[in-house]
Amino acid sequence: MDIAKLRTSLLSATKAAIRSSVKEDNLIIQCVNSMQETEKCINMMSKRLREWYGLSLPEVEHSVEDHETLINTVLTKSREELLKQYHITEPMGPELSNKDVTTINELAATIQQLFALKQKQEEYLNVSMKSYYPELEKTAGSIVGAKLLAKAGSIKHLMEMPSSTIQILGAEKALFRHLTRSSRPPKHGIILQHQKVAGAKEKGKAARQLANAIAKAVKIDYFKKEKA
Amino acid sequence: MDIAKLRTSLLSATKAAIRSSVKEDNLIIQCVNSMQETEKCINMMSKRLREWYGLSLPEVEHSVEDHETLINTVLTKSREELLKQYHITEPMGPELSNKDVTTINELAATIQQLFALKQKQEEYLNVSMKSYYPELEKTAGSIVGAKLLAKAGSIKHLMEMPSSTIQILGAEKALFRHLTRSSRPPKHGIILQHQKVAGAKEKGKAARQLANAIAKAVKIDYFKKEKA
Numbered sequence: 001m002d003i004a005k006l007r008t009s010l011l012s013a014t015k016a017a018i019r020s021s022v023k024e025d026n027l028i029i030q031c032v033n034s035m036q037e038t039e040k041c042i043n044m045m046s047k048r049l050r051e052w053y054g055l056s057l058p059e060v061e062h063s064v065e066d067h068e069t070l071i072n073t074v075l076t077k078s079r080e081e082l083l084k085q086y087h088i089t090e091p092m093g094p095e096l097s098n099k100d101v102t103t104i105n106e107l108a109a110t111i112q113q114l115f116a117l118k119q120k121q122e123e124y125l126n127v128s129m130k131s132y133y134p135e136l137e138k139t140a141g142s143i144v145g146a147k148l149l150a151k152a153g154s155i156k157h158l159m160e161m162p163s164s165t166i167q168i169l170g171a172e173k174a175l176f177r178h179l180t181r182s183s184r185p186p187k188h189g190i191i192l193q194h195q196k197v198a199g200a201k202e203k204g205k206a207a208r209q210l211a212n213a214i215a216k217a218v219k220i221d222y223f224k225k226e227k228a
Numbered sequence: 229m230d231i232a233k234l235r236t237s238l239l240s241a242t243k244a245a246i247r248s249s250v251k252e253d254n255l256i257i258q259c260v261n262s263m264q265e266t267e268k269c270i271n272m273m274s275k276r277l278r279e280w281y282g283l284s285l286p287e288v289e290h291s292v293e294d295h296e297t298l299i300n301t302v303l304t305k306s307r308e309e310l311l312k313q314y315h316i317t318e319p320m321g322p323e324l325s326n327k328d329v330t331t332i333n334e335l336a337a338t339i340q341q342l343f344a345l346k347q348k349q350e351e352y353l354n355v356s357m358k359s360y361y362p363e364l365e366k367t368a369g370s371i372v373g374a375k376l377l378a379k380a381g382s383i384k385h386l387m388e389m390p391s392s393t394i395q396i397l398g399a400e401k402a403l404f405r406h407l408t409r410s411s412r413p414p415k416h417g418i419i420l421q422h423q424k425v426a427g428a429k430e431k432g433k434a435a436r437q438l439a440n441a442i443a444k445a446v447k448i449d450y451f452k453k454e455k456a
Contacts, residue, residue, distance in 0.1 A: 018320045027283065091247065110341055128327075
């Protein structure tokens with residue numbers, strides 16, 4: 001009898017522990033991973049749209065470089081309008097049947113929805129990072145900050161990392177190539193996506209400085225939470 | 229002057245040749261490839277949804293195996309309803325804020341749209357295959373037929389293939405493993421997805437028979453077109 005009681009109480013304690021182990025960083029990590037997957041899907045499907053649509057209007061497909069612009073063009077303009085707009089007298093692709101045009105448009109519309117999803121996820125990350133990890137958001141930006149968080153696995157792990165590790169988070173392949181085959185060590189990983197590093201002349205130096213700032217910021221965010 | 233005339237006439241002849249080189253098989257191939265990519269996206273994003281949603285309701289995520297059913301559950305039922313339905317008194321996941329629930333639902337809704345896109349693409353393939361390659365559609369089915377077409381590159385290439393090649397289309401990896409490292413040769417490629425092969429006891433035999441029938445059917449379709 002007592003053992004049964006002990007069992008239930010232990011079970012409920014475990015369940016409570018699991019329940020309380022889900023923190024805001026878990027949710028942010030799921031969202032940023034999902035965003036990166038959405039991006040992958042957008043790229044894959046946009047490439048397909050280009051190839052498919054290019055069968056009928058290769059000239060237009062070729063001259064519109066941005067995926068989103070092309071999708072809008074596909075969805076809003078008819079073949080005749082485009083032929084006029086691009087001054088094409090002899091198009092290199094045939095006119096497609098209504099059925100084909102509809103199917104291509106359905107693909108384009110779905111990619112548009114994926115773009116919308118990505119934007120919503122970015123907004124969510126923005127809001128979440130600002131409210132939970134304000135210092136990290138300020139120094140690294142919400143997207144780069146969230147990606148670092150996802151790579152580290154949790155805010156605690158990220159907090160424990162030295163800035164030199166943060167600097168090359170996401171460049172694991174290059175790091176291990178360096179360690180095993182004595183190629184040059186990587187200078188930056190995910191933080192290369194930050195404007196301060198991408199726009200800098202000396203990228204290695206900028207990456208080191210930014211990583212230092214991020215390491216500090218994460219510690220501030222983490223211990224403020226702990227204290228509260 | 230004459231050279232300029234020649235040039236324009238050659239240019240327009242080339243453009244016309246390119247224009248008329250786009251045939252129905254090209255469109256079918258684009259669509260079936262797109263369908264397979266849509267499937268990939270669905271799988272990737274569904275897995276993410278499971279992981280994300282599972283933070284809050286791991287019990288429900290675990291007991292609903294089908295992706296589409298889970299998406300419907302996520303979108304239509306509230307946490308309270310689900311707790312009641314699955315008789316969960318002590319949930320292992322925390323209750324999420326409205327903001328989090330909305331973000332997860334947006335992902336689920338997008339996956340639902342991907343499912344809808346996939347279905348429309350399947351319908352398109354059904355109609356197209358039936359009207360352009362009726363024999364192939366009859367023997368292999370529209371999806372398997374279209375996949376074979378995509379692997380071969382065109383109806384002409386598929387027509388020229390011996391049935392033994394058709395049998396292992398899509399099993400190239402296994403074939404080359406066989407040729408270089410003397411493992412056993414593959415018995416079936418894409419056609420394993422056909423019910424007649426997947427459901428057969430002797431899969432190799434069924435695959436051979438189906439490949440024979442497909443090889444014949446493709447030739448009929450191709451030469452009927454040629455004659456017309």
